[in-house]
Amino acid sequence: MTPEQLVRKVTAITGYTHAAGVEVVSAEPGQVTLSLAKKPELLQFNGFFHGGVVSGLADHAAGAAATTALPAGKIAVTVDLHVNYLAPAKGQTLLAKARTLQVGGTICVVAVELETHPAEGQGPCAVAHVTLRVVDMPPLK
């Protein structure tokens, strides 16, 4: 499996990302972009993407970026996730752009920028730093 095939497979078979409608925009080793289209089940009462949806997309993108940078048979699972919310997530599409800052034998660190499109202002609506642990990949159905 190429890194992109792996990310597409894990995103498609995961209940949460499949149900939310997460799309894989691109995936190469250490760098993954995911997108999520606006729909009522993802919103805060004010009509913007819910903060929990933003953090969830950051988490999944970080796991994908780290895993694509690992040797075959390994997967990265989140140890901790820190999200700074910079602006309301107002647009029609939420994008998470994740890239690895560190890839080690036991720990990976990933930076994620979250943007909405069309963008209201300049720059991301949130940023995240995510720490992950490297474990053996379980069999994927």
Place this chain on the structure above:
Amino acid sequence: MTPEQLVRKVTAITGYTHAAGVEVVSAEPGQVTLSLAKKPELLQFNGFFHGGVVSGLADHAAGAAATTALPAGKIAVTVDLHVNYLAPAKGQTLLAKARTLQVGGTICVVAVELETHPAEGQGPCAVAHVTLRVVDMPPLK
């Protein structure tokens, strides 16, 4: 509105928490417990609650705990969210127990413990520290 009524209303009218099935277990000023029953749309491919669902419930519980501690007409919105994942979220129900550590005029800080039931081991499956900003409550529909 009592704090509990407010939390119930905001949780029910919010697309994300309504769609996910978030329930308000209890809500008093500065202290809120939410629960979420296991269902396929909330899971990781391994069958546990997805990390993004865990962080999303933490975020919503933190906002609720802070808001119930504020004067009427104010609401707390997340500035940043830090989640430590301690164990797989394996149970049938995910609980988020949030309590305020600080309630100020502009900033609140909330600690959240996340547990699953039935619990596999001792202690929470995740903990979070959440920083929030105090803003005027928009009209709720």
Place this chain on the structure above:
Amino acid sequence: MTPEQLVRKVTAITGYTHAAGVEVVSAEPGQVTLSLAKKPELLQFNGFFHGGVVSGLADHAAGAAATTALPAGKIAVTVDLHVNYLAPAKGQTLLAKARTLQVGGTICVVAVELETHPAEGQGPCAVAHVTLRVVDMPPLK
């Protein structure tokens, strides 16, 4: 070496904690309290402990709490550190009370409460969640 002897030794031989004047109040497996007396080299321009001194004491206390919970020959090094500042660190003594939330073969997570004495108000002036990695202990001189 007992856990307490180990923490005393590492704190005493470390340039930073020795120079700052860090004292070990107590150390048992998974639970360590350190203290630091006020002196000009540790302060912010407003006369309170500098935020960087607070985060530094949290970091050292977390490492000590995790290491005392590990098998002999292992030491915990910080992977990431998240500190929430709740109130100015105004007192004469800064205390860091660290306890492990998780102790694993590769990762530990520690919660730290920071207080000053005499305390101005109730509760800690800061709290921290720290993630650490388990490595082989290098030889201590």
Place this chain on the structure above:
Amino acid sequence: MTPEQLVRKVTAITGYTHAAGVEVVSAEPGQVTLSLAKKPELLQFNGFFHGGVVSGLADHAAGAAATTALPAGKIAVTVDLHVNYLAPAKGQTLLAKARTLQVGGTICVVAVELETHPAEGQGPCAVAHVTLRVVDMPPLK
């Protein structure tokens, strides 16, 4: 006072940064670089910069970067600090490069990259995301 004069003054009059030997490399609105030369009082027992020194320099650099972006008479104080340690801080000089991600009326968010020189590898030895609150500047002596 220019932003650079302000950062130099606050860094020089602060007990901690003065005693540690923090130097202001550059300071312009929203972007500040600080440096710290290796000396025994700043080190971990293994001879590298102590993690608490790294977090302390990140904290000070973030406050400086945010404050230089604020209107005169305002200063930014840290609300929370998240540091990811990527590699041992092995070099002779520790540099903190801070730039604002968000500057608001009540909240600022700053990203900091920490490097050592000469650099062992590529990239930073640590990164930080720092949230700050805007308050009135107290009189500086």
